[in-house]
Structure formats: structure tokens, C-alpha cells
Amino acid sequence: MSSTHFDIAIIGAGAAGLHLALAMRDEPFFQEKRILILEKTAKDQNDRTFCFWEKGDGKWNKLLRQTWSQGDFFSAERAIPLSLPPYRYNMLRAIDFYEFAKREIATSPNFHWQNEDVKSVEHGDPIRISGQQGSYLADYVFDSRIPEDFFKKNDKYTRLLQHFKGWVIRTPDDQFDPERFTLMDFRLLWPGSTSFTYVLPLNKREALVEFTLFSPELLKDGDYDRMLHRYVSDILKLREFDIVEQEQGVIPMSDFPFEKYSKGNHVRIGTGGGWVKPSTGYSFKNCERNSRKIVENMKAGRPANQGLIPYKFRFYDALFLDVLNRQNELGPKLFEIMYAKYSVQQIFAYLDDQTSFAEDLGIMVGFPWPPFLKSLVKHVTR
Numbered sequence: 001m002s003s004t005h006f007d008i009a010i011i012g013a014g015a016a017g018l019h020l021a022l023a024m025r026d027e028p029f030f031q032e033k034r035i036l037i038l039e040k041t042a043k044d045q046n047d048r049t050f051c052f053w054e055k056g057d058g059k060w061n062k063l064l065r066q067t068w069s070q071g072d073f074f075s076a077e078r079a080i081p082l083s084l085p086p087y088r089y090n091m092l093r094a095i096d097f098y099e100f101a102k103r104e105i106a107t108s109p110n111f112h113w114q115n116e117d118v119k120s121v122e123h124g125d126p127i128r129i130s131g132q133q134g135s136y137l138a139d140y141v142f143d144s145r146i147p148e149d150f151f152k153k154n155d156k157y158t159r160l161l162q163h164f165k166g167w168v169i170r171t172p173d174d175q176f177d178p179e180r181f182t183l184m185d186f187r188l189l190w191p192g193s194t195s196f197t198y199v200l201p202l203n204k205r206e207a208l209v210e211f212t213l214f215s216p217e218l219l220k221d222g223d224y225d226r227m228l229h230r231y232v233s234d235i236l237k238l239r240e241f242d243i244v245e246q247e248q249g250v251i252p253m254s255d256f257p258f259e260k261y262s263k264g265n266h267v268r269i270g271t272g273g274g275w276v277k278p279s280t281g282y283s284f285k286n287c288e289r290n291s292r293k294i295v296e297n298m299k300a301g302r303p304a305n306q307g308l309i310p311y312k313f314r315f316y317d318a319l320f321l322d323v324l325n326r327q328n329e330l331g332p333k334l335f336e337i338m339y340a341k342y343s344v345q346q347i348f349a350y351l352d353d354q355t356s357f358a359e360d361l362g363i364m365v366g367f368p369w370p371p372f373l374k375s376l377v378k379h380v381t382r
Helices: 015-026 096-106 219-233 284-300 312-325 328-341 345-350 357-364 369-381
Strands: 004-011 034-038 051-055 064-068 071-074 079-083 087-093 110-115 118-122 127-131 135-145 159-170 180-185 194-203 208-213 242-254 266-269
Touching: 004 015, 004 127, 015 034, 015 096, 015 284, 034 135, 051 096, 051 284, 071 266, 071 328, 079 328, 087 096, 087 345, 096 110, 127 357, 159 219, 159 312, 194 219, 208 219, 208 242, 266 328, 312 328, 312 357, 312 369, 328 345, 345 357
Parallel strands: 004 034, 004 135, 034 110, 071 180, 135 266
Antiparallel strands: 051 087, 064 087, 071 079, 118 127, 127 135, 159 208, 159 242, 180 194, 194 208
16 A cells, blocks of 8 residues: 555554544544554554443443442551442453454444554645555544654653553452452552552452552563562462463653644644543543544534643643652552542542532642642742
8 A cells, every 4th residue: 555545544543543433433424534544563462451430331331341339449557448339440451442443443444454553744735644564645644653752851841650560360269359449559569659559350269450650760570570479468368379461551641742743634642642641541531532522523623633631630630740750759648638538429520620620629628738839839930
């Protein structure tokens, strides 16, 4: 395929690219559009787990691996039970989402999937995409690649990483309550860091146990395994278990303005478009919501990326990230304050960017002000 012209090209078939493709597939407005998906891998591996909360039944219920309405938060000093209704906390295996999306897309003759490693995008009318296999032309390009400037680190923005490793473990007898999950457990910490473990029971004998850090630097590979071993043996008190699956990943947590790298009909999406919630690393539901917004914008003749970024909440996230960047050891206490003082329903609404300014203030007053005041002065003066 060389210099083939499409109406729309989507670079990357991760959560953002596939959400956008599915949203376009379901909208009659796009039925006559030739849509190209460029993805360098086969998307045939379970390379991650998508977790998200939502009220009641959702679009992905039939694909969910597990779902919970009861959970727990653990700090070093206390256990806080979490009753989620009307929310539920959902677990979706990436491979199940990929396979579903590929099946749906394959039934639409106006979609074309090309295994391609994209090297560059050249602005013009149309836009030219160059890859290892060839070149492609498109009127609109939705690009999930992270801008190269993000990696240069010579600017004023905060860059933390959410880095993690998880094991799916299986025990010879019943050890887990499949009706209850652990959202965050700070009883085992990597020294001087914001680090925690979460536990997602799949049944009475299987669970995903994942050790996670919000910090500037990655650990050595063996360190994640050592922390998981310690958690399973010291906290879960398990002596016999098998590791049946593993996953590992890194998610940027940053106030870097990814969305400013969208230019005209070349629109950044996903992590590369700032769709990851900077203070938490959650993105799956943002990908769903933002894909719907793009579809509605294009139908209405508006710029495709209009209204995608909630700048009020981006500012809040920037302050929180700056505090963690300067004093990473404060994270466990800040999360404990959050879950001790506020209902999980308040927290989820705030993290979903669905609260009013008055509600925001009601949450903010519960936190210690000195570290946040320092971050506020820093951001206002810059």
C-alpha cells in the first residue's frame, strides 16, 4: 500500500484508538468514510488490565472479567471499608477488549487495518503518514503516539511515572473473597515513595495482585518481584501459590500539555493527547468519553478535539503532582486522608471531573495546606 488516501487515519490501536474506531463505526455519519487503523502489533496479547468505576450497567458489561461493589482501603494505621453503590469497580482484560473491537471493526467494509510502525506525520492537505511499510494520506489523523518533546524534560512540567508489576496467582485452596477487592494497600511501601498494592480477586482461588508506584524513577526489574513476594507472604499470609500470568507497565503522570501538539486535523489522542488522568493514571473511561466527544464534534462541524480537556481539573492535578514530585513520601498520608474523610462516591465523582467548584473546595479543605500552598505559588508565579 503506497500513498493510499483515506478520510480518517487512526495511529495506534490501544484503548484510545479502538474506542474511537468503535465510536465511529456505531455512528451513521462515518459509514461512507474510509477509515484506516495503523498499528505496529497484532494486539493479540493480554498486555494490561483495564480497571474503571461506573454507575450501574455499562457498555462493557459482557466483556468484564470481574466486578465489585465492596472493597477496602488500607493505610499503615487503619482499614477503611468501601461501599461503592451506585458505583461498581470493573476489571476488563485488555485482550478481551482488543478481540471484541477487532471483530466489530472487521464487519465494517469502510475500515482498513494495516500493521505498520509509523515514523512520521507531515502536515498538509491531505496529511501524509510515513511508516516502515509505506506512506498513507488522510484528511484527518488521530495520533496516539506521545510527542517527542515530552521525553526531553527541559521544561517546567512535572513528570511522574505510574509503574507497576502484577501477578495473577492461584492457590490450592480457597483464600480470596471474590465479592471484595483491595483498592489501595499502603501497608507495604517502597522506602520514601508513594507505593501501594491492590488485589482483585477473580474467584476464591485466583487474584490479580499488583504492586504500583507513583514516583519519578523506575525500580530494577527484580525489585517489583521482591515486593510482590513480600506482600503475598507477609500481608496475604499465603505460603502456597502459583503465578499463572504476569503484567508490567509504565504510565506517564504529568501536567505536560499533550493536547497542544494537536494541529488542525492532526489530533493527539490517548496518552499522547492528555487523556490519562494525571493524578491517578486512569484512562479507559476517558477514552470512551472523549471518543464520543470527537464523533459529536465532527458531526457538528466543530474542531474534532474541542472541549476534551477539563482545564480546571488539570490545574488541580498539576498541584497534586507537584506535591508528590517534591515530597513523594507524603502520598500514603494524602490518600489516607482522602478515603478517611470523604465517601468513595465523592472521590469517584471528583476523579471523574464531575464535581462543582463548591464540591471541589469541600474536598480540598480536608488536606494539609502547606505543601499545596507551595505548589500553588509555584504554578501561579510561573
